[in-house]
Amino acid sequence: MLKTHFITGGAGFIGSNLVDRLLSDEQRVVVYDNFSTGLECFLQQALANPNFKLYKADLLDVETLNQAVNGVDMVWHLAANADVRFGLEHPRKDLEQNTIVTHNVLEAMRVNNVKKIAFSSTGSIYGEPSIHPTPENAPFPIQTSLYGASKLACEALIQAYCEGFGFQGYIFRFVSVLGERYTHGHVFDFCRKLIDNPNELHVLGNGRQRKSYMYVQDCLDAMLLAVKQCNGKVNVFNLGVDDYIEVNDSITVITKRLEVSPKLKYSGEERGWIGDSPFIWLDTSLIRSIGWLPKVRILDGVAKTLEWLLSNKWVFAERF
């Protein structure tokens, strides 16, 4: 059935990939993006499609938002301040761009009688978990970053709207996602730095931080499947792959592909920065139980990402 999907942050990395998937499935798509980090070129294909509509606007602009949500069938709320690392430099940003904006999206839905929302949360909300891999019903966590705290606040708001206003919510707790149009994170940073200076690489932390990365198309498969299959009031899913790598492993793949042999300089701490979780690895049995399997392994995902970055070096000049 033809439906209209409203995608916040639809000009971003994951958002624009979702736009293309939905349009190729002959759905109607409305993107709402303030282009603070989104890029219009990611929507090049979409803009030529009659089933596509674009709002260049901010989610703090409640009036435009309320108009834009009118008549849509479901919301994919992917817009966020994804700048986890520098949260401490601007403590209001996560509150405003994540928590308050999510409230605005939910209110726009309520006013327009739109009741289905999918939301990109994060494995960071488990803080520094005591259980690895970490399941969705892990012990009540303690937050360690303003980013995680704000995403938890968003999850909680969505859940309360599900209970209070009959919404249906799909909450996806991601590990890091990479792939085509990836524009921030370890692989991006290392790649940019090494193109800039192939002789030396400064690494935050001791390089032993363990991270899990998921390929963007696998991530989309999981979200689309869950929304199709699950009919609960609040549906919470971890999304990630079965294993993890160390930051050092990424560095090996990247330096090999770039054919450089930089001197590695580690800042040395266990954590890359304050609030960085030294070990994110999620238990994904729940999403697997409904039939999802990631197709791309971590190092293959890193390799695909590198190919895209090297074919699109202009992204390194963009301000994110």
Add this chain to the structure above:
Amino acid sequence: MLKTHFITGGAGFIGSNLVDRLLSDEQRVVVYDNFSTGLECFLQQALANPNFKLYKADLLDVETLNQAVNGVDMVWHLAANADVRFGLEHPRKDLEQNTIVTHNVLEAMRVNNVKKIAFSSTGSIYGEPSIHPTPENAPFPIQTSLYGASKLACEALIQAYCEGFGFQGYIFRFVSVLGERYTHGHVFDFCRKLIDNPNELHVLGNGRQRKSYMYVQDCLDAMLLAVKQCNGKVNVFNLGVDDYIEVNDSITVITKRLEVSPKLKYSGEERGWIGDSPFIWLDTSLIRSIGWLPKVRILDGVAKTLEWLLSNKWVFAERF
């Protein structure tokens, strides 16, 4: 040692009782309250004390807040929209009065280099828990009310400031509190209704909702002890009593004391209202392990509250 305590919501029920306790312990106290539900008469004693200072101001007024926090030693952040039941009628209120205001308090502390905060959270953040009594590390809950969602957002913000800015946080998850100066909740509502009309009492829900109530002085004992004894970065404690009663039990005590025999009319549902948890009972082993014991049992607490309400019937005419 003489310290200066900054108490938000210090003209309210729990806040004003804390003010009196700290002043009688010869501490300095600064109260910041917008008197939206607080009452100046609760501060009558305090206002005569040279160690007491009062700001009549709103926590959304960041400039006044930043000035007021200057020079204090610790913050007791008790101000909140405590109107759990009507959250759905004004969905922005919890966001603004709880989440955003807590952000403002934390920022005022950061700017003024004040690093210790105690916070009144709630057992509502466990939603409808699977474990009774519910421990602090219960499985990651799903929120069922905007009030609970906003308190969780506050907890998360405090935790992130502890990790990111070296704060020390004391988070207290209360059951319902009652006692002298109690001005909202079941006992208050029933009492007011029965004085108004002794022949009939409308009860939300089926009367079988199980609730735990804690006496306000026991609550203060617990908070003061935890702040004194515990030196962790983030200290989370459930506060409550060892047992629970049904709403019907409260009704029996109240009608007996008022010497009335109303016809009881139940709305009939398992929950009193959307988002009402039919069973709040917290595991308090953690706070007991540091030496706290509640002195007043639930029904004695209800009785003390009734005596205070009947000696201060003017509160029923106040707008809360």
